[in-house]
Amino acid sequence: MLDCVIIGTGAAGISAALTLKANGKSFVLIGNPELSLKISRAEKIPNYPGLSLVTGGEFAAALKRQLKDVEIEITDERVTGVYALKGSFSTLTESGKTFDSRTVILAVGVESVRKIEGESEFLGRGVSYCATCDGFLYKGKTLAVIATSERFEGEVEYLAKLAKKVYFIPLYKNVGFAFQAFENVEKLMRVPTEIKGELKVSGLVFGDQKEPREIPVDGVFFLKESLPPSALVGGLETENGHVAVSRNAETNLRGLFAAGDCTGRPYQYVKAAGEGNVAAHSVIEYLRLAGKNE
Numbered sequence: 001m002l003d004c005v006i007i008g009t010g011a012a013g014i015s016a017a018l019t020l021k022a023n024g025k026s027f028v029l030i031g032n033p034e035l036s037l038k039i040s041r042a043e044k045i046p047n048y049p050g051l052s053l054v055t056g057g058e059f060a061a062a063l064k065r066q067l068k069d070v071e072i073e074i075t076d077e078r079v080t081g082v083y084a085l086k087g088s089f090s091t092l093t094e095s096g097k098t099f100d101s102r103t104v105i106l107a108v109g110v111e112s113v114r115k116i117e118g119e120s121e122f123l124g125r126g127v128s129y130c131a132t133c134d135g136f137l138y139k140g141k142t143l144a145v146i147a148t149s150e151r152f153e154g155e156v157e158y159l160a161k162l163a164k165k166v167y168f169i170p171l172y173k174n175v176g177f178a179f180q181a182f183e184n185v186e187k188l189m190r191v192p193t194e195i196k197g198e199l200k201v202s203g204l205v206f207g208d209q210k211e212p213r214e215i216p217v218d219g220v221f222f223l224k225e226s227l228p229p230s231a232l233v234g235g236l237e238t239e240n241g242h243v244a245v246s247r248n249a250e251t252n253l254r255g256l257f258a259a260g261d262c263t264g265r266p267y268q269y270v271k272a273a274g275e276g277n278v279a280a281h282s283v284i285e286y287l288r289l290a291g292k293n294e
């Protein structure tokens with residue numbers, strides 16, 4: 001059993017990992033090994049103490065070097081669910097791996113892609129964030145697959161092989177997926193505005209209210225970097241879409257901590273790194289007290 005699972009490789013998750021490592025705790029750091037795209041995409045960073053006008057690329061390279069120097073590896077997975085058990089947590093990933101730990105730090109950032117109408121309402125009733133978890137439910141059916149980066153093209157292909165028809169909606173440039181090789185895949189360049197349905201999803205709406213176009217679909221997959229924290233962890237308290245935390249980064253679930261953008265504004269590296277450090281110290285204290293009571 002690990003001491004901690006840290007989810008997210010932005011400033012918050014990396015800062016938490018450095019602190020846990022320095023304190024000899026066992027953990028996995030799960031996320032994109034290229035780190036958060038919000039680091040590399042920054043043109044110039046004017047407000048990080050000690051780093052004068054570095055580019056995002058330089059900042060990302062420095063962070064990767066630092067992780068390597070202290071032998072912290074990144075586990076390249078996307079987490080699909082965190083389950084609170086009695087005194088521990090089970091973290092599941094898209095590829096079907098499970099990590100058991102005494103504590104979890106959520107450092108998952110905030111999704112920059114706006115939710116569309118009906119996305120939350122139909123979650124679990126035709127809307128899914130995980131192709132390999134739910135794809136088999138849509139064998140021979142019609143799907144819309146909205147992907148935010150080329151990282152998810154393997155999952156798009158997986159769904160294309162399962163479904164009767166796939167409307168592929170990439171929200172990024174330089175699509176590498178050879179969708180032309182699949183007769184059942186149609187690429188759409190418009191972003192849908194609404195998911196329709198009654199008990200379950202029945203269609204996807206495009207366009208404004210005057211001229212809406214609806215295509216019938218049985219399911220909608222959103223393949224995006226950050227999932228809403230409340231979709232990741234059942235029973236997690238949120239406030240205006242952010243994880244509700246105490247000053248010590250505690251959530252309402254004992255042993256589960258959160259740090260960085262996912263806990264609220266301001267969205268800044270220095271705040272994320274600071275909160276990652278606080279969360280890690282809270283984990284250390286939590287483990288110390290739990291050890292006393294065992």
Ligand SMILES: Cc1cc2nc3c(=O)[nH]c(=O)nc-3n(C[C@H](O)[C@H](O)[C@H](O)COP(=O)(O)OP(=O)(O)OC[C@H]3O[C@@H](n4cnc5c(N)ncnc54)[C@H](O)[C@@H]3O)c2cc1C
Nearest residue numbers: 008010011012036038079108109226260261267268269272
């Ligand atoms: C273009 C741009 C420029 C910016 N410039 C500045 C600046 O100059 N100064 C400044 O202070 N701030 C800047 N920011 C804001 C800054 O990027 C954020 O405040 C900061 O990245 C937050 O760090 P974080 O660790 O909380 O989250 P993030 O950096 O968002 O990292 C979260 C990570 O978690 C991963 N993740 C999410 N869900 C899962 C999951 N289920 N499984 C696995 N991994 C998951 C995400 O993929 C992501 O890599 C900028 C943001 C952008 C977009």
